[in-house]
Amino acid sequence: MRKFDVVDGLVAPLDRANVDTDAIIPKQFLKSIKRSGFGPNLFDEWRYLDVGEPGQPVAGRPRNMEFVLNQPRYQGAQILLTRDNFGCGSSREHAPWALEDYGFRALIGPSFADIFHNNCFKNGLLPVRLSAADVDALFQQCLASSGYRLTIDLASQTVTRPDGVSLGFEVDPFRKECLLNGWDDIGLTLRHADDIRTFEERRKSEQPWLFR
Amino acid sequence: MHPQTLYEKLWNSHVVRQEADGTALLYIDRHLVHEVTSPQAFEGLKLAGRKPWRSGSIVATADHNTPTDHWELGIQDPISRQQVETLDANIREVGVLAYFPFKDARQGIVHVIGPENGATLPGMTVVCGDSHTSTHGAFACLAHGIGTSEVEHVLATQCLLQKRSRTMLVRVDGSLGPGVTAKDVALAIIGKIGTAGGTGYAIEFGGEAIRGLSMEGRMTLCNMAIEGGARAGMVAVDDTTIDYLRDRPFSPQGALWDQAVAYWRTLRSDEGASFDAVVVLDAAAILPQVTWGTSPEMVTTIGGAVPDPADEADPVRREGMERALKYMGLAPRTPIAEISVDKVFIGSCTNSRIEDLREAASVARGRQKAASVKQVLVVPGSGLVKRQAEAEGLDQVFLAAGFEWREPGCSMCLAMNADRLEPGERCASTSNRNFEGRQGAGGRTHLVSPAMAAAAAIAGRFVDVRQFAQ
Ligand code: SF4
Numbered sequence: 001m002r003k004f005d006v007v008d009g010l011v012a013p014l015d016r017a018n019v020d021t022d023a024i025i026p027k028q029f030l031k032s033i034k035r036s037g038f039g040p041n042l043f044d045e046w047r048y049l050d051v052g053e054p055g056q057p058v059a060g061r062p063r064n065m066e067f068v069l070n071q072p073r074y075q076g077a078q079i080l081l082t083r084d085n086f087g088c089g090s091s092r093e094h095a096p097w098a099l100e101d102y103g104f105r106a107l108i109g110p111s112f113a114d115i116f117h118n119n120c121f122k123n124g125l126l127p128v129r130l131s132a133a134d135v136d137a138l139f140q141q142c143l144a145s146s147g148y149r150l151t152i153d154l155a156s157q158t159v160t161r162p163d164g165v166s167l168g169f170e171v172d173p174f175r176k177e178c179l180l181n182g183w184d185d186i187g188l189t190l191r192h193a194d195d196i197r198t199f200e201e202r203r204k205s206e207q208p209w210l211f212r
Numbered sequence: 213m214h215p216q217t218l219y220e221k222l223w224n225s226h227v228v229r230q231e232a233d234g235t236a237l238l239y240i241d242r243h244l245v246h247e248v249t250s251p252q253a254f255e256g257l258k259l260a261g262r263k264p265w266r267s268g269s270i271v272a273t274a275d276h277n278t279p280t281d282h283w284e285l286g287i288q289d290p291i292s293r294q295q296v297e298t299l300d301a302n303i304r305e306v307g308v309l310a311y312f313p314f315k316d317a318r319q320g321i322v323h324v325i326g327p328e329n330g331a332t333l334p335g336m337t338v339v340c341g342d343s344h345t346s347t348h349g350a351f352a353c354l355a356h357g358i359g360t361s362e363v364e365h366v367l368a369t370q371c372l373l374q375k376r377s378r379t380m381l382v383r384v385d386g387s388l389g390p391g392v393t394a395k396d397v398a399l400a401i402i403g404k405i406g407t408a409g410g411t412g413y414a415i416e417f418g419g420e421a422i423r424g425l426s427m428e429g430r431m432t433l434c435n436m437a438i439e440g441g442a443r444a445g446m447v448a449v450d451d452t453t454i455d456y457l458r459d460r461p462f463s464p465q466g467a468l469w470d471q472a473v474a475y476w477r478t479l480r481s482d483e484g485a486s487f488d489a490v491v492v493l494d495a496a497a498i499l500p501q502v503t504w505g506t507s508p509e510m511v512t513t514i515g516g517a518v519p520d521p522a523d524e525a526d527p528v529r530r531e532g533m534e535r536a537l538k539y540m541g542l543a544p545r546t547p548i549a550e551i552s553v554d555k556v557f558i559g560s561c562t563n564s565r566i567e568d569l570r571e572a573a574s575v576a577r578g579r580q581k582a583a584s585v586k587q588v589l590v591v592p593g594s595g596l597v598k599r600q601a602e603a604e605g606l607d608q609v610f611l612a613a614g615f616e617w618r619e620p621g622c623s624m625c626l627a628m629n630a631d632r633l634e635p636g637e638r639c640a641s642t643s644n645r646n647f648e649g650r651q652g653a654g655g656r657t658h659l660v661s662p663a664m665a666a667a668a669a670i671a672g673r674f675v676d677v678r679q680f681a682q
Pocket of ligand 1: 561
């Protein structure tokens with residue numbers, strides 16, 4: 001997994017609540033058996049005016065120029081500013097894969113849906129929860145000045161605005177460690193293989209009907 | 213010991229080890245697998261040179277991409293076919309407890325086949341790379357959806373890294389009125405708590421109205437827990453649970469059955485157990501529900517009307533409502549009963565079980581779909597549901613009404629196969645998500661119960677199913 005320490009990046013504001021994973025990456029792209037290549041189809045139904053199909057080159061497709069990611073000032077954005085309950089709906093990990101493949105390294109919003117939130121950490125994508133008031137202020141600043149950037153420092157758990165104001169955020173200590181070090185969960189868990197085996201043996205004797 | 217909630221009991225009985233910060237390694241009993249969220253996990257496993265920890269915990273099926281008609285032609289879409297064949301190959305390689313591939317007599321939607329085969333049993337932890345895994349909580353399981361990285365983690369270690377959720381009791385007191393179903397209860401709850409209301413919580417559904425539901429109804433309710441933001445929903449074990457499980461293919465038999473039942477009976481929240489949040493609804497006040505927007509919380513009753521965004525004080529919410537109405541092609545204050553539909557979909561892991569089909573058939577019996585309705589799809593949840601429905605003659609009721617009777621699968625719930633809405637088409641759907649584009653790009657979804665969907669098919673618009681009571 002890609003490490004995350006400090007990201008100083010351009011911010012794109014997606015001013016909608018309840019953005020669901022169907023919107024982040026529509027179902028037709030879920031037919032892929034790969035983990036990569038979803039970036040061009042991130043927010044497909046909002047970004048393009050036609051209906052996209054898997055494998056179709058996006059170069060010639062008509063774009064919806066009103067959609068935030070199509071506006072010139074947000075090209076190259078690495079931080080997505082969002083509203084409440086981002087990532088709700090389907091558990092598809094294709095959603096963080098698409099965000100990451102597009103070039104996003106972090107998301108900032110007042111709340112994220114549980115499964116999506118979890119999936120982000122597995123893919124080196126940092127979801128940062130800030131208060132609704134702080135997020136509101138970021139939206140206002142971002143819309144007011146072109147080239148608006150933020151610095152997210154995971155080690156110190158801060159988001160720093162261009163005016164120097166620093167906002168602290170909470171992050172689960174274990175997930176923080178994993179992200180800072182780029183650790184693979186599975187490797188970590190397998191260090192406890194003996195514990196798992198012992199637990200499993202006990203379960204087998206207590207509830208044998210579960211093992212058939 | 214202090215009184216425990218059902219969630220605490222399930223959690224405590226699966227903790228392999230716990231870190232100081234509260235992160236636990238949780239043992240997984242049942243791993244359900246389907247074709248869409250598993251290929252990258254199997255590939256990752258292979259690339260790392262790892263083997264599945266316990267392939268006997270896996271039950272797999274192909275459901276999302278499979279066609280619902282002309283099975284003799286196979287899967288026409290080459291990309292879908294490749295995904296299903298990839299699952300076939302992966303399952304063949306690792307070996308599993310049960311695999312119900314495309315065209316198998318017991319194939320079906322992953323959340324329908326687990327319970328009906330007795331592969332979902334009380335007290336289990338159940339995971340699947342699918343958010344509607346919450347369905348299995350109806351059996352007093354700790355069941356929730358996971359991402360593909362976690363699918364790989366469970367394959368490799370039989371465990372998940374988890375933090376304990378907060379607990380929420382949703383109690384529905386009293387009994388439901390005629391024509392009001394588990395789906396209406398689910399939508400009413402989401403209307404009350406909102407789509408993020410359950411975020412961070414595991415919900416237990418309790419109260420007299422829940423005790424009165426069949427297992428099918430409880431599954432419908434737990435299925436929709438995720439639409440209220442909760443990864444897991446659950447219902448305590450009672451006689452209804454135990455009666456349902458008796459003699460299912462993977463249910464324990466003989467002495468083991470008795471031993472299992474004795475344990476299962478303990479799977480309920482203790483008297484006096486405390487929850488982090490409690491939400492109470494009055495069953496008698498719940499009326500047939502219809503969604504009007506692009507989020508399940510945008511819901512009202514059949515007697516209601518589309519709300520006016522101008523009445524909403526919160527600017528973010530107001531804008532969300534305006535966008536939803538634009539997408540849905542609806543004017544503020546339109547009475548729900550004046551909204552006409554182009555298509556009707558009866559199916560999905562929310563409402564494709566035998567009881568759902570019986571409810572729809574009881575409305576359709578002896579009637580005809582409205583001429584203005586282009587298509588009414590009835591898609592059973594599994595091959596077993598399909599055969600049961602045919603044995604009861606339900607297929608004939610549907611066909612006589614001008615509905616289509618299809619092969620099992622996810623179908624127009626998410627439109628990964630050929631079943632979909634065209635841009636602008638409006639659908640009464642028994643599925644669980646009315647998101648933009650969910651049932652086809654530009655398609656407009658209204659979530660309802662099976663009986664309400666059948667009634668809309670007959671009337672050509674939303675009507676109060678209680679007028680159709682026979
Ligand atoms: S029926 Fe719909 S919600 Fe259920 S598993 Fe299939 S696609 Fe997902």
